[in-house]
Amino acid sequence: MKFIDEFRDKGLVRDLVRRLGHLATGPATIMEVCGTHTMAAARFGLKSLLPSQVNLVSGPGCPVCVTAQEDLDGFLALGKEPGVILASFGDMLRVPGTATSLEKERAAGAMVKVVYSPLDAVDLARQATGKQVVFFGVGFETTMPATAMAVQLAAAEKLPNFSVFCVHKTMPGALRALLAAGEVRVSGLLCPGHVTTIIGASAYDFIPRDFRIPCAVTGFEPLDLLLGIESILHQISQGQARVDNVYPRAVQVQANPRAQALLTEVFAAGDAKWRGLGVIPGSGVAIREKYQQFDARTRYAAALAQVPPPPPSACRCGEVLRGVMRPRECPLFDQACSPAHPLGPCMVSSEGACAAVYRYERG
Amino acid sequence: MCLAIPMRIVEIEGVIGVADVDGVTRKVRLDLLPEVYLGDYVLVHAGLAIARVDAGEAEETLSLLRKLADEVY
Numbered sequence: 396m397k398f399i400d401e402f403r404d405k406g407l408v409r410d411l412v413r414r415l416g417h418l419a420t421g422p423a424t425i426m427e428v429c430g431t432h433t434m435a436a437a438r439f440g441l442k443s444l445l446p447s448q449v450n451l452v453s454g455p456g457c458p459v460c461v462t463a464q465e466d467l468d469g470f471l472a473l474g475k476e477p478g479v480i481l482a483s484f485g486d487m488l489r490v491p492g493t494a495t496s497l498e499k500e501r502a503a504g505a506m507v508k509v510v511y512s513p514l515d516a517v518d519l520a521r522q523a524t525g526k527q528v529v530f531f532g533v534g535f536e537t538t539m540p541a542t543a544m545a546v547q548l549a550a551a552e553k554l555p556n557f558s559v560f561c562v563h564k565t566m567p568g569a570l571r572a573l574l575a576a577g578e579v580r581v582s583g584l585l586c587p588g589h590v591t592t593i594i595g596a597s598a599y600d601f602i603p604r605d606f607r608i609p610c611a612v613t614g615f616e617p618l619d620l621l622l623g624i625e626s627i628l629h630q631i632s633q634g635q636a637r638v639d640n641v642y643p644r645a646v647q648v649q650a651n652p653r654a655q656a657l658l659t660e661v662f663a664a665g666d667a668k669w670r671g672l673g674v675i676p677g678s679g680v681a682i683r684e685k686y687q688q689f690d691a692r693t694r695y696a697a698a699l700a701q702v703p704p705p706p707p708s709a710c711r712c713g714e715v716l717r718g719v720m721r722p723r724e725c726p727l728f729d730q731a732c733s734p735a736h737p738l739g740p741c742m743v744s745s746e747g748a749c750a751a752v753y754r755y756e757r758g
Numbered sequence: 759m760c761l762a763i764p765m766r767i768v769e770i771e772g773v774i775g776v777a778d779v780d781g782v783t784r785k786v787r788l789d790l791l792p793e794v795y796l797g798d799y800v801l802v803h804a805g806l807a808i809a810r811v812d813a814g815e816a817e818e819t820l821s822l823l824r825k826l827a828d829e830v831y
Contacts, residue, residue, distance in 0.1 A: 396764070396779060396780060397766070398816055401816070401820055402820075407827050410827030410828075411826060414826055414827070430759060430760070431759065486759055511804065511805065512804040513804065514805045514806075533759070534804075535760060537759075537804075537808060538803065538804055540790060540806055540808070541804040541805055544787065588760075589760040589801065589808065590760060592762075592801065592808050592809035593808060618823055622819070622822075625826065641819070642819075643815040644816040645801055645812070651808075653790045654808070657789070657790070744759075
């Protein structure tokens with residue numbers, strides 16, 4: 396496939412890996428911020444190819460994983476409301492809420508539909524007159540324009556039966572909070588290529604400026620990932636810290652103006668609660684008042700107020716998401732917690748750090 | 759979840775296009791990209807084209823990769 400196969404060239408991969416071996420003169424911990432990077436690195440076996448001094452750690456960029464337990468419990472509770480169809484990306488289905496999961500609710504007869512796009516959820520609402528379709532708005536900046544467009548389309552058509560339970564999150568604020576906490580020491584960041592098509596590479600300028608940490612905006616094929624790591628090791632060896640864009644075929648320095656206009660029209664910046672990171676000011680969005688009839692948090696405020704806060708859990712996903720614990724270091728890993736019986740989202744999502752290690756690096 | 763795959767635009771009608779990858783086609787919204795033409799490759803995520811794939815930049819990245827590979831000490 397064009398723009399994929401070229402970036403998987405085995406000969407070039409081998410040569411790049413050898414180059415990294417020469418560049419890595421000391422230990423380097425590189426965080427792959429994005430869950431799609433975590434999955435790609437595991438799937439292509441990159442960790443085993445890298446020089447021993449280079450450690451890849453997973454970051455907070457798996458949207459399923461960072462969805463707060465109370466948000467998931469809230470969405471699940473809406474399934475009990477009369478006539479409600481819950482529409483969700485497939486990744487969320489098996490994530491355990493406090494009492495149940497979307498998959499279990501569906502098996503028990505609740506109306507749960509998997510959609511590929513929020514626009515498909517709008518289609519579903521058009522067809523399901525007499526029912527209420529609630530879409531679970533999970534994801535980072537890559538996914539937010541699609542949700543914003545769904546809200547706009549529903550508003551334009553005055554659809555009475557579509558709303559969004561919005562838990563979308565934004566990346567730069569979370570990275571700032573993570574780095575400012577100082578808990579995790581990283582030598583460099585592989586920044587999420589597809590988020591950056593929307594927000595532009597300049598969104599990370601504060602990281603080298605305020606934290607002196609090299610960044611590389613990176614694509615998702617093996618050669619893209621190796622080039623991102625090469626950029627970071629090179630910056631380290633030169634004593635530099637800047638934002639390199641090694642994915643210029645898709646990413647520009649500036650944000651996509653149309654996407655930004657769409658996001659600003661529908662969403663207002665707000666605080667968000669992240670699993671593992673807590674509440675981070677300015678790292679989430681809320682649907683603007685102008686569109687509040689499409690906001691499930693407004694529409695179902697009374698029902699949501701009845702949802703009890705989740706009890707403490709033995710799950711250590713929070714530490715894994717902050718990059719301070721590796722999946723294997725969790726006492727539950729491959730014991731009480733496995734993909735067949737996941738206790739936390741990092742083991743459920745195909746992009747979760749625990750699921751990636753379990754599937755590709757175990758034994 | 760931020761997976762987006764390069765697909766070739768094979769039909770355009772206003773802001774709606776049809777994109778193809780290996781014979782699999784799907785409808786995509788082109789609202790975010792003002793300049794997309796038939797035959798262009800775009801990254802598709804959740805039904806939306808989120809970026810145009812720049813063939814010139816792709817070639818430059820591959821040239822850089824070859825140069826770095828040749829420089830292996």
